[in-house]
Amino acid sequence: MPRTLESVDPQWAWKRFEPTNDQPWNRKGAAHLFRRAGFAATPEQLRNAVDSSPESVVQQLVQNRSETPEFIDEITALSAASLATGNPRRLAAWWLHRLLNTPDALREKVVLFWHGHFATGAEKVEDAQLMFAQNELFRTSGLGRFRELVQAVSRDPAMLIYLDSVTNRKAHPNENYAREVMELFCLGEGEYTEEDIRELARCFTGWEIRRDQFRFNKYQHDTGTKTILGEEGIESGEEGVDVVVNQPACPRFLCRKLFRFFVTDAEEPSDDLIQPLADELRANDLEIGPTVQRMLSSNLFFSELAYGRKIRSPIELSVGLLHSLEASTNIYTLEEGLRVLGQELFYPPNVKGWDGGRTWINSSTLLGRANLVRQVLDNEATRFGRGSLTDFCRANSWERGEQFVRGVVETLFAAEPSQSVQRDVATLVDNTSLDEERRRRDALHWLCSLPEFQLG
Numbered sequence: 001m002p003r004t005l006e007s008v009d010p011q012w013a014w015k016r017f018e019p020t021n022d023q024p025w026n027r028k029g030a031a032h033l034f035r036r037a038g039f040a041a042t043p044e045q046l047r048n049a050v051d052s053s054p055e056s057v058v059q060q061l062v063q064n065r066s067e068t069p070e071f072i073d074e075i076t077a078l079s080a081a082s083l084a085t086g087n088p089r090r091l092a093a094w095w096l097h098r099l100l101n102t103p104d105a106l107r108e109k110v111v112l113f114w115h116g117h118f119a120t121g122a123e124k125v126e127d128a129q130l131m132f133a134q135n136e137l138f139r140t141s142g143l144g145r146f147r148e149l150v151q152a153v154s155r156d157p158a159m160l161i162y163l164d165s166v167t168n169r170k171a172h173p174n175e176n177y178a179r180e181v182m183e184l185f186c187l188g189e190g191e192y193t194e195e196d197i198r199e200l201a202r203c204f205t206g207w208e209i210r211r212d213q214f215r216f217n218k219y220q221h222d223t224g225t226k227t228i229l230g231e232e233g234i235e236s237g238e239e240g241v242d243v244v245v246n247q248p249a250c251p252r253f254l255c256r257k258l259f260r261f262f263v264t265d266a267e268e269p270s271d272d273l274i275q276p277l278a279d280e281l282r283a284n285d286l287e288i289g290p291t292v293q294r295m296l297s298s299n300l301f302f303s304e305l306a307y308g309r310k311i312r313s314p315i316e317l318s319v320g321l322l323h324s325l326e327a328s329t330n331i332y333t334l335e336e337g338l339r340v341l342g343q344e345l346f347y348p349p350n351v352k353g354w355d356g357g358r359t360w361i362n363s364s365t366l367l368g369r370a371n372l373v374r375q376v377l378d379n380e381a382t383r384f385g386r387g388s389l390t391d392f393c394r395a396n397s398w399e400r401g402e403q404f405v406r407g408v409v410e411t412l413f414a415a416e417p418s419q420s421v422q423r424d425v426a427t428l429v430d431n432t433s434l435d436e437e438r439r440r441r442d443a444l445h446w447l448c449s450l451p452e453f454q455l456g
Helices: 027-037 043-051 054-063 069-085 088-101 105-117 128-141 146-154 157-162 176-186 194-203 237-245 249-262 271-283 288-296 314-324 331-341 363-378 389-395 401-412 419-429 436-448
Strands: 207-210 213-216 226-228 231-234
Touching: 027 043, 027 054, 027 105, 027 288, 027 401, 043 401, 054 105, 054 288, 069 088, 069 128, 088 105, 088 128, 088 314, 088 331, 105 128, 105 249, 105 288, 128 146, 128 157, 146 176, 146 237, 157 207, 157 213, 176 194, 176 237, 176 249, 194 226, 194 237, 226 237, 231 237, 249 271, 249 288, 271 288, 314 331, 314 363, 314 401, 331 363, 363 436, 389 401, 389 436, 401 419, 401 436, 419 436
Parallel strands: none
Antiparallel strands: 207 213, 226 231
């Protein structure tokens, strides 16, 4: 088994994982998959997954279309109520509710990925309806063809406002969006020139908004031909996007970002490791779904090079905790806690989105994460299943201290706490001189404040 990404054979890395006696399909692997492909799993989901195969579980996650009519009605009513306020922060609470309750967790995880990739901030857009429309675009198109997604984002009113495309006129081209298409969205640094940016910006002249809808203003469009990345005779914005996404650098850039999001952000993958994924993505006409499925099914994904090798974002930490324990809480309290920790939905810090990785953790945010868990556990609105944490533990045979610790660690943790800590927590749970519900919540808070819990 390789110990670093540098020593990984790409051919081995992207082969489909086949369980063996040395590397079995078990609760550890299933919990890892659900953490990365969604927002963790309940004990029941883990039991069902282990009874199946990794291949079928991944396939179900990627191809899931299981949102029930009841869920759709509920989420539609909540979105309407949030939009009626005109407040994007109310919309953030709606999305948190969706993250916690969706039966299609991978799709929501992909929406979160694109929200960070095509980062758009409500503080500048100042329109909840436009932010909602962009969010829905990521939901309907996030696993489809990247070319079509970039074309749609280029016409998206929220993006047009955020990166100043609405001021892009033939007499005074605005280069902001063209620059980010190349640098942050499609190619990465070093794959284009300043002249390429200027020429692409000319392609987008006249792209504006009227009554909250995209409109092409032919009178403000530069009709001259442009040369972009060596391609001559380009005229329209659509043609400009096609030239950019057709570059060999595009699938490599995308696969590298997907790798950091789904596999590990602890090490940078080499070009040799990424290239097979990029080749497959290009062969699939830049369709994202098959590449995500390949990553989540691979030997590398189910190896020690990926287990616990990613720091949880505040959303992954809090939503994962609640989902694993079938818990619900006051969404507005949760949204406020996430804002304090630096991951407020619809308010990314800048056009680069959230840096992620080690930037999530410092002495202040580590304390803040523990405080958020405490706030959730102490909130009167927090329920576990249909009742208390004690009821949930009884239903899952987590009654005694040792059972409780083992159940929490197997379900919630990517890296196991020390045996001494586990024994101390088990002793707390078994201390009958304390209130049963209180000692379980205190024990859960203790475990979820550990450094190991920050790893996903």
